Ligand SMILES: Nc1ncnc2c1ncn2[C@@H]1O[C@H](COP(=O)(O)OP(=O)(O)O)[C@@H](O)[C@H]1O
C-alpha cells in the first residue's frame with residue numbers, strides 16, 4: 109500500500125489498453141536480453157489486471173486477468189543455461205504477453221450490486237491496485253470493455269459507482285471472438301454429449317471453419333462463422349433460456365434456476381406432454397418414423413379441462429418445458445445448419461449450464477432431425493464466450509496469439525468448496541457472495557478498512573463434513589420417458605457449488621513450448637494408460653486414496669509437525685479425498701482426465717494447502733546417504749571394461765529407480781530395510797533379460813560392434829526422476845559416462861517438487877557434492893556453470909570452460925511425477941535443439957507417460973515397474989520388472 113497514492117498524478121488512464129504506469133521507466137541493463145531489453149516499470153503495480161464484462165439479460169459474466177508473481181529466479185543455473193543455449197527466438201514477441209491467470213466469474217444481473225462490490229473490492233476497475241486511499245480519486249478516465257445489453261443499460265451505474273466508462277463492444281463479434289479463441293487455444297474445449305457420455309474433441313485449427321454457433325442465453329443467437337472476425341447472424345429465436353426460467357418460475361414457483369433444473373431431474377413429462385401413442389392408441393406412427401413415445405405436442409395434455417395447474421407435478425412441468433425448449437432450439441439449429449451446408453454446431457450460453465440432460469436433449473434433436481448428418485458440440489466455457497471476446501478486444505495485450513501449449517488450466521483444489529482465499533467480512537455474509545465467485549482466490553478486503561483476515565483454508569476447516577461428499581446433487585437416474593427415444597442422462601452433473609461450471613482458472617504461461625523433438629506433436633498423447641475405462645479409473649483412484657495417509661504424514665512432518673501443519677494436513681486429506689470421490693462419480697468434472705493429470709492434481713492440492721515440499725527431509729537424507737557411497741561406486745565402475753561398465757550403469761539406473769515414495773509397494777518395502785539394503789537387493793535382482801530389453805541395440809549404438817567405432821552423441825537430455833540413490837547412484841554415473849565419451853549432458857528435472865523427485869533447483873548442489881569426488885563431473889559442471897567456484901572465475905576461465913564438455917541442468921516446466929511434452933519450459937526447448945539422445949527415466953516419465961511417444965532422435969526409456977497391475981498391462985510381467993526400451997532415430 110504505502111505511498112502509491114502519490115503516483116496518481118502520473119497515471120494516464122485514458123485508453124482501453126492495459127494501463128501501465130510509465131513514470132520513471134527505464135531500460136534494464138541486461139546482457140542476455142540486449143536485443144529486446146526488458147523495460148522496468150518501477151511504479152507499476154504488480155497486480156496489473158484487466159477486466160471485461162458481458163452484461164446479459166439474465167447474468168453478468170466477468171473475465172479478469174491477474175498477473176503471476178514473477179517466479180523466474182535469475183539464479184546461477186539459469187544464467188548459465190541462457191549463456192549456453194540462448195533463448196529461442198520465437199519466444200520473443202514485440203509485445204510480451206504477461207504471464208498470469210484468467211478468471212471466470214458470474215453474477216445474476218438482478219444482483220448487479222454484488223458484482224459492483226466485487227469489482228470494487230478487487231480493484232479490478234483500476235487495474236487491481238490495492239491501495240485503499242486510491243480508489244475514490246483515481247480512474248475517472250478508466251475504461252472497461254463490456255458487451256451485452258447491460259453495457260448500455262448500466263453505463264451510468266458503472267460511472268457513478270466505480271467512476272469507469274464502459275467501452276461497448278458488439279455482442280455478436282465478441283461471442284465469435286470468444287468461441288474462436290477457445291476452440292483454438294484450449295485443448296479439449298469442445299465436447300459431444302450423447303446419452304450421458306461426454307467425449308472431448310480436439311478440433312483441428314486448420315479445419316475449424318465454417319461452423320454454426322448457437323448461443324443460448326436469455327434469447328438465442330444463431331451465427332454462421334467463417335473465420336476470424338468473419339461471421340453473420342443468420343437467425344435466432346426468442347424461445348431461449350429466459351423462456352425456460354421465466355415460464356418455469358411462473359408454473360412451478362421455483363426460487364432459482366438451479367432449483368428448476370433440479371426439479372426436472374425427477375420429472376416424467378408423459379403426464380403433461382401429448383405423445384404420439386396418446387393419439388394413436390398406444391401405437392407407433394411408423395410410416396413417418398415416429399414411435400409411440402415421441403412427443404407429439406409439448407404440454408398437449410394440459411388442455412384437459414379436468415385439471416388445473418395445481419394438479420400437475422412441478423417436476424413434470426419443468427422436464428416438459430426443458431425438453432420443449434431444448435428440442436426446439438436443436439431443431440432450429442439443425443435447419444440453419446442445413447441452410448448453409450454446415451455439419452458442426454457449437455452450442456454456448458448459460459442455459460446449458462453443464463447440465464447433462466439439457467445437452468443430451470439438444471444433441472438428440474440435432475441428431476434426430478439431421479438423421480445423423482450434423483453434430484451438436486458444446487463448449488466448456490459455454491457462458492463466457494461474449495465476456496472472453498470483450499476481453500480479447502483490448503488491443504495488444506498479446507493474448508490473441510496465445511497457443512494451446514501456453515495455457516494451463518487449473519482447478520483450485522481446495523477453493524471450490526470455500527470460494528477461495530477470503531479476506532474481509534464475517535463468514536456468514538460472505539457465503540452468499542462467494543457462491544458466485546468461481547475458482548478464484550477472492551479477496552474481499554475493501555469492506556472494512558482493516559480487513560479481518562480469514563483464509564479459505566480456515567473457512568474450509570469450518571465447513572466440516574459438508575465438503576466430504578462433493579458428489580453430484582442427484583443420483584444418476586433416467587429422467588422421464590417419452591419424446592424422441594429417451595435421452596438417457598447418466599450422472600446428472602448439476603451441482604450447486606462453484607465447480608458446476610466446469611471451468612478452472614486459465615494460467616497463461618507464455619514461456620511454455622511444445623518439446624521440439626517430438627516426432628509428431630499432433631499425434632502425441634502423453635498418457636499410456638487410458639482411464640476412461642471405469643474399472644481402470646477406479647483402480648487408480650483407489651491407489652491414490654490408499655496412498656493418502658502416508659503422504660499426509662510426510663507432508664505434516666516436512667513442516668515440523670506443528671499444529672498448523674496438522675490442520676492443513678487434515679484439510680488437504682479431506683479436500684483431496686473429496687476430489688477423488690467427485691472424479692469417481694464424474695470423471696470429466698475437470699475436463700479430460702488422464703493419469704498424468706490425476707497425479708499432478710495431487711501435487712497441486714498439496715501446494716494449495718501450502719505444503720511446498722512434502723518429501724524435503726526424506727530427499728535430503730537419501731541424497732546424503734547416497735553421496736556417501738558414490739566414490740566407492742565410481743571406483744568400482746572405473747575398474748570395469750567399457751562393455752561391462754555400460755551394462756552396470758544401466759543396471760544401476762534401473763535398480764536405483766526403486767526409490768520411489770509414490771509407489772505403495774515401495775513404501776511398504778522401506779519400512780522393512782535401510783536404503784542401502786534395499787538398493788543391494790534391487791541390484792541383485794537385475795538379471796537379464798529384462799522384461800523389455802533393448803540393451804544390446806543401445807550398446808551397439810554406443811560402443812559399435814567389431815572394429816566400427818560409432819560417433820558419440822553430441823548432446824543427451826537426461827530426464828531424471830527421484831532424489832537419493834536414483835539420481836546419485838543411477839543417473840549421475842550414467843551422465844558421467846556420456847561426458848567421458850564426449851557427449852554434452854543436460855539433466856532435465858522438475859521445476860517444482862513432486863513426491864521425492866529431484867528438482868532443477870536442487871541439482872546444482874547435488875552435482876557439486878558429487879564433483880568433489882570426481883574430476884570428470886567437476887570439469888563438466890564447471891563448464892556448464894553449475895559450480896560456484898567456476899562462476900567466480902568466469903572471466904579468466906571461461907574459454908577453458910566453454911571448450912570442456914559441459915554438464916548442465918534445465919528445468920522441465922512442470923511439478924508432477926509425469927511429463928506432458930506438449931508443455932515444457934522454454935529452456936528445455938532450447939536445450940533440445942542440439943540434442944540427439946533422449947533418456948527418459950522412471951515410471952512417471954517413461955511408463956505412465958511417454959512409453960509410446962516417438963521422438964526425432966535416439967531415445968532410451970528406463971524404468972522399474974513398481975506396480976503389479978501396470979506390470980501386467982504394459983509389459984506382461986510382474987512388479988519390479990524392468991524396462992529398457994531403445995528406439996533409434998528413424
Ligand atoms: N443462476 C442463474 N440464474 C438465472 N439464469 C440462469 C442461471 N444459470 C443459468 N441460467 C440460464 O442462463 C440463461 C442466461 O444465459 P446467458 O448466456 O448468461 O445469457 P444472457 O447474456 O442473456 O444473460 C438464463 O436465461 C437461464 O436460462
Ligand SMILES: CC(C)(COP(=O)(O)O)[C@@H](O)C(=O)NCCC(=O)O
Pocket residue numbers: 651655707765767768769770771772773829830863925949950951952953956971974975976
Ligand atoms: C507416482 C509414480 C509415477 C512415481 O514413479 P517414478 O516416476 O518415481 O518411478 C509411481 O510411484 C506410481 O505410479 N505410483 C502409484 C502406483 C502405486 O502406488 O502402486
Ligand SMILES: [Mn+2]
Pocket residue numbers: 768770829830863864865925950952
Ligand atoms: Mn519419481
